[in-house]
Amino acid sequence: MAREWLLAVDLGTTWTKAAYTTADSTDPVLVRVPATQLAWFPTAVARSSDGRWLVGDAAQARRTSRPDWCWSEVKRELGQHEPRMLGGHPFGPVEAVTQPLLYAARQARRQAGRGFDRLTLSAPVIFSDEQRAVLVEAGENAGFAPDTITIVDEGAAAARSVLGPRPEDGTWVVADIGGGTFDAALVTADRGVAAVIDQVGDDRAGAHAIDTAIVARLRERYQIDDGDGEAGRRRAGYLRDAARMLREQLAEQRSADVFLPDLLLELTLTPAQLGELVEPVLAPAIEHCAAMLARNDLGWEKINALVLSGGASRDPAVRARLAPLAALRDAANPELAVVLGLTVPAEAPSRTILSLRY
Template identity: 35%
Template sequence: MIEPVLVVDLGTTTTSAILLTADDHRVLKDVTGLDWWPTAVCRAGGRWSVGDAAEARKLEYPFGYRARFKDHMGSGEPLLIDGEPHTPEALAAEVLRELRRAARESFAAGPRRLLITVPAAADEPWREATITAGHLAGFDEVELLTEPAAAAQSVFARVWPRDSHILVYDLGGGTFDVALVRFGDAGPEVVGWAGLPPGSGADQVDLVFAADLKIALDRWLAEHPELFVDEAFRADMLREHARKLKHDLTGSDVATTRVLAMPVHRVNRAMLAEAAEPLLAETVACCRDLLARHAMEPSKLKAVVLAGGGSKMPVVAPYLTEHLGVRPEPAPDGTSAVVEGAARWARGAAGRRISAAPPRGPVVPLRWSAPDGTTSAVLARWLVEPGDCFRAGDVLARIRLDTGALYDMTAPTAGRVTHRHLNERQELFDGDWALTSLRPARHADLGAPAELWRLEGLPATASALSPTGARVALAVRAAPSRTRLLIVDARDGAAIEETEVVGRVHALTWSPDGLNVAFSLSSNDQEVRLLALGGETRTQARTTGAVQDLAFTLDGSRLLAVCGKGTLYDIDLASGQTTETALMRHAASVAVHPSGAFCAVTGESRSTPGAGSLTMVSLSGVPVPDLSHVKSQVRGARFGRDGAGLAYASRGRVTFVDTATWNSRCWDSGLDDVVHAYQGELLAWTAAPDSVRIAGDDAPAGASGLTLPARKVVSLELAPDGRRLLIIHQASAALWRIAPEGLP
């Protein structure tokens, strides 16, 4: 570690921070000298106070005081401070800014990098809000670490027996997280973690005690009508007394408090156990669920380690002993386990630059090294989302060097994004595992099919999946002379946008960047148009016949169209120039080889009426193979993603051609008019009037593959990674999952 890092555990009620430098480890103390700061702010006279300073001013400025804003991170809901709205991340930024100021007093330059912990249950808006808070506080680089992963680090310093499993139980004021740690030959490993929703912390006990106090206080105030206590002030006062009762019960069997001049209120540990029981039951259920996911019984645990301030309640350990069957022990770092563990994790950053063992099975970890001799860069922007498919060579993200130059991070192989392990503006070191993907599906992966969604009442005439597989474009007949162009979300079929055009649409396709949809339009004129997502349509070319199929070159610079009169149109999108080539009597489909060097056009032969034709057309002047021996009626042809294979449908069969040797193999169908799809490893085709079959192009002879129920199929399309299949029926559209999409 070259530069200082501020490590922060931003808790619901308290915050802890450590300043790490190359040779130092300093706990930042509050003004009172404690190792933790109240997570609270107070604004008075235009100035902010943080921590104990805010607590000291809340009685004088009650409307300028605010605590417990962590629970609202990412909600987008403003919180009123002294009558003015402030976002939760802006309030968190005031805490972080004060911590940075305190760190600057310990280290003259002040830290520019922040490592901050978040609950396991934090969703993307919460995480993004946390990053925003860090940037608002003046940090150039913000890194996130889940609280259970940080707390798990607290047990790493201790020597545990080989192959032992430790459960780290982290109960905070407003959150609960649990981590399962295994100690193997390669050292400690966080096997998994889980957490309860925000608000599921020891502060729930405060609410129970405060409710009991309120009953007693209301009864006393009813006997003293001359007294008036503001409702908001009363709630805050009761919460403080309730928290004191809970803390006092840590060291005593009985605790007392007195609110205003009312009689003394008394609680005991039995009442604490009763108040905490619902929360503790939820935490045990969360622990058991985590263990069950990893096929482990509680009896197999070597230890349960307690972390977090809430775990200090004297009723926690006995409850866990009874309901998990393992006697817990305190974490080595006690209530500071999360921040100390996060600091230990940050200290070991250099060790994480070493690549892990090669991946097994379909899981592919992607790592990049910073260019130009640098050792790190900042992730400027992700260009893919979890669930997106990508091809070899696609740009997945961009990084920014210290010089300000941007570099593309490209994919070495095709796949589907499952996890992104870095956030935008986060530092990327050599060898960091930045993204996890699944390789494209193969024959052996087929199984456990499930219909993800179905849209009924849609007489679609054309369809296409976007290059990432995240969206579906549909051309739906609205009236004899009108067509609706629908863009729907591939996750659930929800409509994203809709455009209506005059005429019939027979073909559509996505541009390689996924920003435009090209479609044919037959009305008074025959046209090829381009629809920009969220924008208008524009005409790219006019044709002499109805366009039957469209295809972009991989670089998106050219758009090819074939019409019913057998003409191939080559449209240069930059110049708008169109080249026409008459090829056959009738053209049905066009497919561009990924190299962009040639395309395949299918249809009816010009020289022999009724005979099929599969013609290769050079797009770059290079020689193309001669497939004139194909005489059967060819419905369509598609190249695989890498161009190594070509699949086409003809009467009663589907044929796969190896483009390296031009050898072929066939699969029979029970239909004359076969509909098919091909994406590089998998073929899908209508095998009978009521079914679709999917198999790998390398499937062993006799392999049955996967069969789905489907009637009156109009078209098929496989997702870029082959794990989904879009089926267009005469009056509906359905998306199926045909291979697992999660990590094994």
């Protein structure tokens, strides 16, 4: 039987990534955005003045002038039925979330020079059957038949790509901490073969929740009100951007500051303040992990290591909170672990991609 061409799309809360494998090789090829050559683009959509869909960076640019015409982090509203007004017209979540998939598929076809036989999508472990059905529907809208679409839990996908071609025998917790969710897989390895035996997830323990906590702290500290109408929506967008930039600066340096243009304010954040905000965000996810271990007659002391993936796993405040639990190990490419894992066949869960550069 001939091998199939596979397209894998990690539709994240903040960023979407895609990769593919060919009939001749199972080595993944990252799909890159032509304008930036990056292997990811914002999971955001918007409507243009002439009624076209804008995706990724183009949608984010639209938010600057018309925030009410832009829909960021569309994944968070999958499974809801309330439409959103964009450019004076109502659109449901499935129609909006189809656009990043279409964009990724078009870029992949352009890069590969042909179409794909199968589509694999990621989903948080906590997604309901209804939310997964919406993902399948979006995949159909992107041109794939239902029987060619596979959905893989994000924690399991990350585990497929991070533990090595012949993982050391033992027990591991692989945690993917992304923009919107915290997904963890309990993995055992025996004689070089790894298997996922349990999973948990939390949709309030990703970078989005941390940024929300930072925004609340900024509003309180600098007495920033919401504002009204479009001006208020624009300010809310500025504040969320400022929170993300402050958090990302603290991943590289010991202090962070961002200028808020519409209020002429210089906003600051220290590592200690960020640590205070991270603690309550991560606490429920850590409890879920402890419960997962307990129901498998395990504790943190019996874990070889806590393996981290996802963009938020780089944050020092996040790492500091997780370090007391178990020895920490990092995925080779934390931001890409899930999409790379989606390209690994389920029957080969221990394959890894360590040398891929981005």
